[in-house]
Amino acid sequence: MATLKQVAAHAEVSVQTVSNALNAPHRLRPDTLQRVTKSIELLNYRPNRNARSLRTSAVELIGYCVPSWPNGQAHLVMDQFLHSLCGAAEATGRHILLFTAPTGVDGMPVYEDLHARRLVDGFVLSQTETHDPRHGWLREEQIPFVSFGRVWKETTQPGPFVDVDGAVGCANAVRHLHETGRRRIGFLSWPKTSGLAEDRLSGWRAACQELGLPTKGLAVRCAEDTIDEGARATAELLDSGQAVDGIVAISDILALGALRELGTRGLIAGVDVGVTGFDDSPLASVVSPALTSIRQPMDQIAAELIDILTTDHRRTSDESAGQLRSTTERLLQPELVVRGSSAPG
Amino acid sequence: MATLKQVAAHAEVSVQTVSNALNAPHRLRPDTLQRVTKSIELLNYRPNRNARSLRTSAVELIGYCVPSWPNGQAHLVMDQFLHSLCGAAEATGRHILLFTAPTGVDGMPVYEDLHARRLVDGFVLSQTETHDPRHGWLREEQIPFVSFGRVWKETTQPGPFVDVDGAVGCANAVRHLHETGRRRIGFLSWPKTSGLAEDRLSGWRAACQELGLPTKGLAVRCAEDTIDEGARATAELLDSGQAVDGIVAISDILALGALRELGTRGLIAGVDVGVTGFDDSPLASVVSPALTSIRQPMDQIAAELIDILTTDHRRTSDESAGQLRSTTERLLQPELVVRGSSAPG
DNA sequence: GCAGAGAGTTTTAACGTTCAAAAGGGCGTC
DNA sequence: GACGCCCTTTTGAACGTTAAAACTCTCTGC
Numbered sequence: 001m002a003t004l005k006q007v008a009a010h011a012e013v014s015v016q017t018v019s020n021a022l023n024a025p026h027r028l029r030p031d032t033l034q035r036v037t038k039s040i041e042l043l044n045y046r047p048n049r050n051a052r053s054l055r056t057s058a059v060e061l062i063g064y065c066v067p068s069w070p071n072g073q074a075h076l077v078m079d080q081f082l083h084s085l086c087g088a089a090e091a092t093g094r095h096i097l098l099f100t101a102p103t104g105v106d107g108m109p110v111y112e113d114l115h116a117r118r119l120v121d122g123f124v125l126s127q128t129e130t131h132d133p134r135h136g137w138l139r140e141e142q143i144p145f146v147s148f149g150r151v152w153k154e155t156t157q158p159g160p161f162v163d164v165d166g167a168v169g170c171a172n173a174v175r176h177l178h179e180t181g182r183r184r185i186g187f188l189s190w191p192k193t194s195g196l197a198e199d200r201l202s203g204w205r206a207a208c209q210e211l212g213l214p215t216k217g218l219a220v221r222c223a224e225d226t227i228d229e230g231a232r233a234t235a236e237l238l239d240s241g242q243a244v245d246g247i248v249a250i251s252d253i254l255a256l257g258a259l260r261e262l263g264t265r266g267l268i269a270g271v272d273v274g275v276t277g278f279d280d281s282p283l284a285s286v287v288s289p290a291l292t293s294i295r296q297p298m299d300q301i302a303a304e305l306i307d308i309l310t311t312d313h314r315r316t317s318d319e320s321a322g323q324l325r326s327t328t329e330r331l332l333q334p335e336l337v338v339r340g341s342s343a344p345g
Numbered sequence: 346m347a348t349l350k351q352v353a354a355h356a357e358v359s360v361q362t363v364s365n366a367l368n369a370p371h372r373l374r375p376d377t378l379q380r381v382t383k384s385i386e387l388l389n390y391r392p393n394r395n396a397r398s399l400r401t402s403a404v405e406l407i408g409y410c411v412p413s414w415p416n417g418q419a420h421l422v423m424d425q426f427l428h429s430l431c432g433a434a435e436a437t438g439r440h441i442l443l444f445t446a447p448t449g450v451d452g453m454p455v456y457e458d459l460h461a462r463r464l465v466d467g468f469v470l471s472q473t474e475t476h477d478p479r480h481g482w483l484r485e486e487q488i489p490f491v492s493f494g495r496v497w498k499e500t501t502q503p504g505p506f507v508d509v510d511g512a513v514g515c516a517n518a519v520r521h522l523h524e525t526g527r528r529r530i531g532f533l534s535w536p537k538t539s540g541l542a543e544d545r546l547s548g549w550r551a552a553c554q555e556l557g558l559p560t561k562g563l564a565v566r567c568a569e570d571t572i573d574e575g576a577r578a579t580a581e582l583l584d585s586g587q588a589v590d591g592i593v594a595i596s597d598i599l600a601l602g603a604l605r606e607l608g609t610r611g612l613i614a615g616v617d618v619g620v621t622g623f624d625d626s627p628l629a630s631v632v633s634p635a636l637t638s639i640r641q642p643m644d645q646i647a648a649e650l651i652d653i654l655t656t657d658h659r660r661t662s663d664e665s666a667g668q669l670r671s672t673t674e675r676l677l678q679p680e681l682v683v684r685g686s687s688a689p690g
Numbered sequence: 691g692c693a694g695a696g697a698g699t700t701t702t703a704a705c706g707t708t709c710a711a712a713a714g715g716g717c718g719t720c
Numbered sequence: 721g722a723c724g725c726c727c728t729t730t731t732g733a734a735c736g737t738t739a740a741a742a743c744t745c746t747c748t749g750c
Contacts, residue, residue, distance in 0.1 A: 001461065044461075046458065046461035046462045047462060048399070048462065048463050049462045049463050049464050050395050050398040050399040050402075050404060050463050051399050053395040054393070054395040054396050054399050057395075059395060061442070064443075066427050066428050066431050067428075068428050075424055076421070076627070078423070078424055079420055079423055079424075082411050082427075082443065083411050083412075083413050083445065086411050086443050086444060086445045087445055090444065090445060095442050095443065095444055095464065096442070096443040096444075097406070097440050097441070097442055097443075098409075098427065098431050098440065098441040098442075098443060099431060099435065099440055099441075100428065100431045100432055100435060113391065116346065116389075116391035117391045117392060117393065117394045118393050118394050118395055119394050119440065225631075226630075226631045227631050227632050227633060228631075228632075228633045231633070253631060260608075263605075263608065263609070264608070282421070283628075285571075286570075286571045286572050286573075286598060287572050287573075288572060288573045288576070
C-alpha cells in the first residue's frame with residue numbers, strides 16, 4: 001500500500017504537494033502536477049480514508065437502520081430504495097453504513113453511539129412512523145439526519161424530510177381510471193391510525209369529488225396488508241351493489257388480493273374492473289395481468305435525501321436562485337405506471 | 346466530544362492507561378480501573394473509530410454490494426438477509442458498508458478501490474453466478490472475502506463460501522408431500538444454465554427415486570421467474586395426463602403461479618394438489634392458502650459468513666475441536682416451513 | 691540488604707493525512 | 721538594486737489512537 005510519503009519521494013516533491021495535487025490541483029504548476037499524477041498512477045496510490053477522516057473529522061459515511069418487520073411484513077421496495085440511496089451517496093463520494101437498532105426510543109443510544117464514535121456523519125431515516133420519536137431526539141442531540149417520510153400528526157415536522165405525495169398519486173390513479181371509462185371507483189385502505197393511509201385516501205376522495213364520482217361506502221379498510229384482506233375488501237366492494245368498476249389499492253399486496261377476488265368471480269381485471277396498486281413493487285410486473293401501480297421516484301428521493309444531508313441549507317436558502325431546492329422539506333411527485341390491470345374497459 | 350486525553354486528565358492518569366482500561370482492563374489495578382471507568386462514563390467518552398483504525402489498520406467494516414436486477418426481478422429475501430448480516434456483523438463489533446458496482450469483471454475496480462482506501466476490511470459476496478469472476482479475482486488480489494453461494498461449475502471453489510443445500514431442501518419437500526399422500530410430484534425449475542437450479546432439481550429427482558416415485562416428464566423448465574411462467578408450467582404438468590398431485594417449485598414466485606393455475610382450474614391447493622415454494626419469502630405467508638416453502642436459515646448463514654471472514658482459519662483448523670467449524674466451506678441445511686398449500690390431501 | 695522478577699503505569703513514537711504558516715523564487719515597480 | 725507581491729512549494733504541527741519500550745514500585749528469595 002503506497003502512502004503519500006512514498007509518492008512524494010518518487011515524484012521528488014514534498015508530501016503536502018502530493019496532497020494538493022489531489023485536493024487542490026490548481027495550486028500546482030502544470031508540470032509539477034503532471035509529474036505527481038504520474039507517480040500516483042505508477043504507484044497505484046489511494047488515499048487512506050481513515051487518516052483523512054481523522055484529520056478532517058468527516059467520515060463520508062451515512063447511517064441507515066435496516067428495518068426489521070417482526071410480523072414478517074416485508075418491505076418489497078427496500079431493494080430499490082437501497083440501490084438508489086447507495087448510488088446517490090456514491091455520486092457525492094459517500095457510502096451507506098447499515099446497522100440495526102430497536103424501534104422507537106430504545107434505539108436512540110445506537111444512533112448516538114454510531115455518531116459519537118464517528119462511524120457516520122449523519123443518518124437517513126425511513127420507515128417513519130406516526131409520532132416517530134427519532135426525529136425530535138436526533139434534532140435535540142444535534143445529530144444530522146434527514147427523513148424519508150413525514151412524521152404524521154405532528155404540528156411541525158421535526159427536521160428535514162423528503163416524501164412522496166401519496167394524495168396526488170392516488171388522485172392520478174383515480175383520474176386514470178376515469179379516463180379509461182370507470183365511474184365507480186373504490187379504495188382499499190389501511191387502518192385509520194396510519195398517517196400514510198389518510199394521506200392517500202384523501203387523494204382518492206378529492207379526485208372522485210372533483211370528477212363528480214361517488215365516494216360514499218366505496219372506501220374499505222383492511223386490517224392488515226395481506227392478499228387475503230385485499231380479496232376480502234374487494235368482495236365487500238363488489239357485494240355492495242354499487243357496480244364498482246375501478247379499484248385503487250393503497251398497496252400492491254392489497255391490489256393482488258383484488259386481482260385474486262376478481263379472478264375467483266370470473267371477472268377480468270383490466271376489462272371488467274380496473275385495478276391499481278401502490279409502490280410498483282417487483283410483484284406488479286410478475287402477475288398477470290400486470291398491475292398498474294403508483295411508483296415512487298426512488299432515484300430522485302435518494303438524491304434529495306443525500307443532498308439535504310450533505311449540503312448546508314442555512315446558507316443556500318437565501319442566495320440560491322431555486323426556491324424549491326433551498327428548502328429542507330421536499331415533496332416529490334409519484335408516477336403512475338400503467339399496465340394491463342387498468343387497460344381501457 | 347471527549348477524547349482520550351481529556352479522560353486521562355480527569356482521571357489523573359496517562360492517556361495510555363485510559364486506552365488500556367478499554368482494550369486490556371486486566372492490566373490495570375482494580376482501583377485505577379474503577380477511577381478511569383468513572384471518568385469515561387462521566388465525560389461520556391467514545392473512542393474515535395477513525396483514529397483507532399488508522400493506528401490498527403483495521404476498519405471493522407465489511408463491504409456488501411447491493412445487487413441490481415435490471416430486469417426488475419427483485420430479491421425478495423434481501424431484506425431478511427441484510428438484517429441478519431448486520432446483526433451478525435454487529436455481534437462482532439463490525440458493520441456493513443453498502444456499495445454498488447457493475448456486475449462481473451467490470452465491477453472489480455470498485456472492490457479494489459474500497460479495499461485500497463481502507464473503507465472496508467473485506468467483502469461478503471452474494472448473487473453468486475455461474476462462473477462468477479469476482480471470487481478468483483479477489484483471491485488473486487489477496488482481498489479477504491467470503492461468498493454466500495457456490496460458484497457453480499468450477500472444479501474447485503475459489504475461496505471460502507457458505508451455502509444452503511438446495512438439493513436436501515427439495516428432497517425434504519418431496520418427502521413431506523409423500524408423507525401427506527402425494528404420489529406424482531412435479532418440479533418447476535429454471536433454465537439449465539443455472540447451477541442453483543440443477544442442484545435443487547437433483548434433490549427432487551433423488552428423493553423421488555428413493556421413494557419409488559416417477560420423475561419422467563415431471564420436471565418442467567420455466568424461462569423466467571414469473572407467476573405467468575409458473576402457471577404455464579403448472580398447466581403443462583396438469584395437462585400431461587399423469588395425474589400430478591404434488592408440485593415442488595424452485596421459487597416462491599413459480600409456486601404462486603402454480604397456485605393461480607390450480608385456482609383457475611377449480612382445484613384447491615393443499616387439498617387436490619400439494620404445492621411447495623423456495624425461500625419462504627414474505628409472499629409465502631401473504632397468499633391464501635399460505636405457501637409451504639423451503640426456508641434458508643438466514644441468521645445462521647450470516648453468522649457463518651461473518652465468522653469465516655473475521656477469524657483466521659489457517660490456525661483454528663488444526664487445533665480446534667469442531668471439525669465442521671474449521672473449514673471455510675460450509676453447507677447449511679434449509680428448513681421446510683409447512684403451511685396450507687401442502688396440507689394433507 | 692540486594693539482585694531479580696513482576697505488576698502497574700508512563701513515555702515515546704508512529705499510523706497517513708491535512709491545515710496553517712513560513713519559505714523560496716520570479717518578476718515588475720520605483 | 722531594494723522592495724513588495726504573487727505564485728508555488730516546503731515545514732511543522734496536529735487529528736486521536738495504540739504498540740512497544742521504559743520506568744517505578746513492590747515483592748520475593750537468598
